[in-house]
Amino acid sequence: MICPKEDDLLAYVDGFLNEEETQQMKRHIDSCPYCEQQLEVMKSQQAFLTETLKTPVLPEDFAQTIMEQVQPYKQKKNRAWKWGIGTAASVLLAGGILISVNPSFAEIIGGIFNSDKVDEGLNIAIDTEIATPVDIAITDAGITLHVEHLIADTSRIALSYSITNSKGKRLDPYMEEGLGKNTITLLDQDRNEIEGGSRGWSNTADYGIFDFSLVNVENFKEGIIRIAATELAGRSGNWTVEIPVDLTKAYANQRVIDIDQAIEEAGVEVKLDEVSYATSTTDITYKLAYTDAAKKELQAAIKEKEEQFNEEIVNTFFPHHPSIGYRIENEQGDVLGYQNIYGREDRGHPVTENMIAGSGRWEGEKEELGLLRMTDSFVPEQDPEELYFVLDTIYKPKTSDFSVTFKPDELPYTFKYEGYELTIDSVERKVDYSLRKSWIPISRQVTVEVSMSGYAEQKAPELDVWAIEDGEGQSYFTFNSGSSTQDETDQQGRFERGVHLISYELQEIPEEMTLHLIAETEAIKLEKEWRVPIFEK
Amino acid sequence: MEDDIQSVERILAGDKQAYIDIINQYKNPLYATILRMAKNPQTAQDLLQEAFIKVYEQLGKYDQKGSFKSWLYKVAVNHCLDQLRKKKIKQEQIEEERMINDTTPEVVFLKKEKSRELERLMAGLPEEERLILLLRYANDLSYEEICKTLRISLADVRNKLHRAKKKLRSQAQKGGYFNDLSKRG
Numbered sequence: 001m002i003c004p005k006e007d008d009l010l011a012y013v014d015g016f017l018n019e020e021e022t023q024q025m026k027r028h029i030d031s032c033p034y035c036e037q038q039l040e041v042m043k044s045q046q047a048f049l050t051e052t053l054k055t056p057v058l059p060e061d062f063a064q065t066i067m068e069q070v071q072p073y074k075q076k077k078n079r080a081w082k083w084g085i086g087t088a089a090s091v092l093l094a095g096g097i098l099i100s101v102n103p104s105f106a107e108i109i110g111g112i113f114n115s116d117k118v119d120e121g122l123n124i125a126i127d128t129e130i131a132t133p134v135d136i137a138i139t140d141a142g143i144t145l146h147v148e149h150l151i152a153d154t155s156r157i158a159l160s161y162s163i164t165n166s167k168g169k170r171l172d173p174y175m176e177e178g179l180g181k182n183t184i185t186l187l188d189q190d191r192n193e194i195e196g197g198s199r200g201w202s203n204t205a206d207y208g209i210f211d212f213s214l215v216n217v218e219n220f221k222e223g224i225i226r227i228a229a230t231e232l233a234g235r236s237g238n239w240t241v242e243i244p245v246d247l248t249k250a251y252a253n254q255r256v257i258d259i260d261q262a263i264e265e266a267g268v269e270v271k272l273d274e275v276s277y278a279t280s281t282t283d284i285t286y287k288l289a290y291t292d293a294a295k296k297e298l299q300a301a302i303k304e305k306e307e308q309f310n311e312e313i314v315n316t317f318f319p320h321h322p323s324i325g326y327r328i329e330n331e332q333g334d335v336l337g338y339q340n341i342y343g344r345e346d347r348g349h350p351v352t353e354n355m356i357a358g359s360g361r362w363e364g365e366k367e368e369l370g371l372l373r374m375t376d377s378f379v380p381e382q383d384p385e386e387l388y389f390v391l392d393t394i395y396k397p398k399t400s401d402f403s404v405t406f407k408p409d410e411l412p413y414t415f416k417y418e419g420y421e422l423t424i425d426s427v428e429r430k431v432d433y434s435l436r437k438s439w440i441p442i443s444r445q446v447t448v449e450v451s452m453s454g455y456a457e458q459k460a461p462e463l464d465v466w467a468i469e470d471g472e473g474q475s476y477f478t479f480n481s482g483s484s485t486q487d488e489t490d491q492q493g494r495f496e497r498g499v500h501l502i503s504y505e506l507q508e509i510p511e512e513m514t515l516h517l518i519a520e521t522e523a524i525k526l527e528k529e530w531r532v533p534i535f536e537k
Numbered sequence: 538m539e540d541d542i543q544s545v546e547r548i549l550a551g552d553k554q555a556y557i558d559i560i561n562q563y564k565n566p567l568y569a570t571i572l573r574m575a576k577n578p579q580t581a582q583d584l585l586q587e588a589f590i591k592v593y594e595q596l597g598k599y600d601q602k603g604s605f606k607s608w609l610y611k612v613a614v615n616h617c618l619d620q621l622r623k624k625k626i627k628q629e630q631i632e633e634e635r636m637i638n639d640t641t642p643e644v645v646f647l648k649k650e651k652s653r654e655l656e657r658l659m660a661g662l663p664e665e666e667r668l669i670l671l672l673r674y675a676n677d678l679s680y681e682e683i684c685k686t687l688r689i690s691l692a693d694v695r696n697k698l699h700r701a702k703k704k705l706r707s708q709a710q711k712g713g714y715f716n717d718l719s720k721r722g
Contacts, residue, residue, distance in 0.1 A: 006703070007699055010698075010699045010702060010703075011695065011699070014673075014680075014695070014698060014699075016680070016695050042702075045702065045705070045706070046674070048655070049655070049670065049674040050674045050675075052652050052655050052656075053569055053573075053655075053659075053670070053671055053674045053675040054565070054566060054569055054674075054675050055569060056568070056569065057565045057568070057569075058564050058565055058568045062560065062564055062582075062586075063556075063557040063560035063561055063564065064557070065586065066560060066586055066589045066593075067553055067557060069586075070553075070556075070590060070593050070594070072551045072552075072553045073548060073549045073550065073551050073596075172552075172554075174547055174550070174552060176546065176547075176550070234540070234543065
């Protein structure tokens with residue numbers, strides 16, 4: 001009898017043989033005590049390797065130490081929410097809707113309505129007649145979807161729900177929308193889907209919350225929220241729930257004050273339209289527009305940049321629209337809420353106080369810059385006072401001619417610009433491989449990344465758009481990724497800043513490199529503030 | 538794999554807990570692997586921490602078509618190998634006591650002897666052979682997954698795996714566990 005080679009036996013043990021070879025090997029081993037013993041030895045070695053090489057193990061809290069070092073991905077399962085406020089709220093689609101949410105709100109929303117896990121507006125509302133216990137539960141595939149509470153206000157509709165298993169244990173309430181899986185829709189009385197609204201979804205370990213914004217929805221008084229879920233907690237099934245919504249009580253409790261006053265400052269017209277005092281929010285609606293002269297000036301400046309660089313570099317992330325900084329105060333000047341970079345001296349970036357959400361709609365055509373209708377929602381005052389809207393800052397984009405030239409192998413390189421002192425720390429060429437299901441299994445992605453760090457004064461402009469030019473006069477489209485503002489300050493009281501630029505087109509690090517600043521957003525603090533009463537006289 | 542893809546979607550939707558679950562699923566076998574490449578527990582932990590952060594930050598680039606496990610291993614293992622090569626980390630012996638978990642004295646003694654010898658033999662293997670053994674037996678990776686992680690062919694995986702196993706046996710010292718095994722044949 002001819003015994004197989006050791007390699008073939010190993011191949012058999014490791015499962016490398018095909019069906020036919022495996023059968024052949026089995027027949028031989030059955031009739032050969034020597035090979036049988038060899039095989040046993042090999043299997044024993046394998047078992048020992050598996051057992052030994054799986055030790056040692058890491059401490060339990062290993063994952064926690066990692067999670068402390070990373071930021072959560074955006075909690076963004078809704079279509080139109082945009083996290084970030086003020087000057088950051090600049091990328092708008094034609095005819096699109098923009099919603100911005102106070103970041104601290106985004107973090108805490110998600111608890112039940114009477115806990116500190118939701119914004120104060122919902123805390124207030126849960127004790128009023130616009131809140132109703134829903135208590136509808138539906139079970140399929142051993143999983144129960146339980147809709148618990150509904151708050152139906154004129155500005156928004158919020159509902160809380162939980163997902164439990166057959167033993168009543170609360171499961172992760174994550175409900176993925178889209179791709180035919182789960183849909184959550186707001187329907188009117190004729191069962192037509194309400195368009196124009198945007199919604200947020202958030203969760204804690206125990207509760208999920210849907211929050212439909214109605215600030216861009218007109219004439220919705222009564223309807224249905226329809227949840228049609230086909231996948232919950234990883235199980236397939238069918239959970240369909242319809243929750244009636246009636247805003248009659250909410251409208252009875254709402255007061256709307258028409259303001260209709262406007263001012264023109266720094267080439268921007270600010271028109272305060274109305275203030276709505278609802279149960280869970282106070283909503284301030286205003287319009288922003290450039291003056292004709294300012295608009296023409298900006299359009300000409302953008303055109304000039306497009307000729308110098310190209311449309312992609314200039315326009316993809318150009319912050320076309322203006323925004324404002326303001327505060328809400330009472331007769332005595334106590335600040336009750338604000339949205340402003342100067343709201344707090346210890347902050348390097350725009351901050352808000354008592355603001356729940358802001359949403360905006362670009363009302364212009366493609367060519368029309370800056371025509372925005374915004375509604376900002378604040379936590380309502382429990383004790384009604386005579387309130388004032390105080391405009392103190394205009395944020396306005398402009399093009400820039402600033403550039404800095406340096407040699408990447410002679411870093412660090414420090415430069416100053418408009419209140420900034422930034423150091424170019426590194427220029428790195430990175431190669432990344434990504435797996436693709438094709439004949440070529442791996443695709444190669446080269447990026448060149450420029451990292452800067454340093455400090456800036458509080459009033460320094462936002463540096464929005466950059467281009468990278470190689471030593472031969474060729475400029476490249478650049479992502480301004482990870483640019484950040486910290487609240488840490490240096491001895492001069494300047495705030496820590498970081499800028500991280502990425503080019504996916506530049507393939508090599510040139511000997512000499514130029515960074516062109518294409519666009520920046522100025523913060524223009526008004527010499528004379530505009531104070532408008534927003535109460536019924 | 539389906540579960541992993543769902544987890545990725547949840548992480549991208551802002552759910553940090555889903556990533557904690559991913560870490561807990563893969564951390565121990567990966568640590569066992571990196572430890573035997575770095576040969577120093579602290580270095581291995583630091584590298585693995587960096588690797589998991591890198592995986593997290595690059596999650597958006599995972600195209601959800603191939604297996605997530607393969608993708609994760611490719612990013613994590615290659616990050617650690619690159620760093621090890623870059624930093625030329627001083628090769629230090631693993632603290633053997635850390636490798637033992639059993640409590641009965643006899644078992645501890647026997648296993649310690651065997652483990653010590655295995656570790657010594659493993660340390661003597663060429664880097665790639667050692668890595669293939671670890672990916673196969675500590676991480677339960679399929680041969681295809683090993684190919685993808687190390688960007689080598691299936692024939693290479695097979696040859697190197699066999700060579701490594703044969704070396705473990707032939708290099709075993711007289712009286713050692715592997716020596717015993719090879720004599721029995």
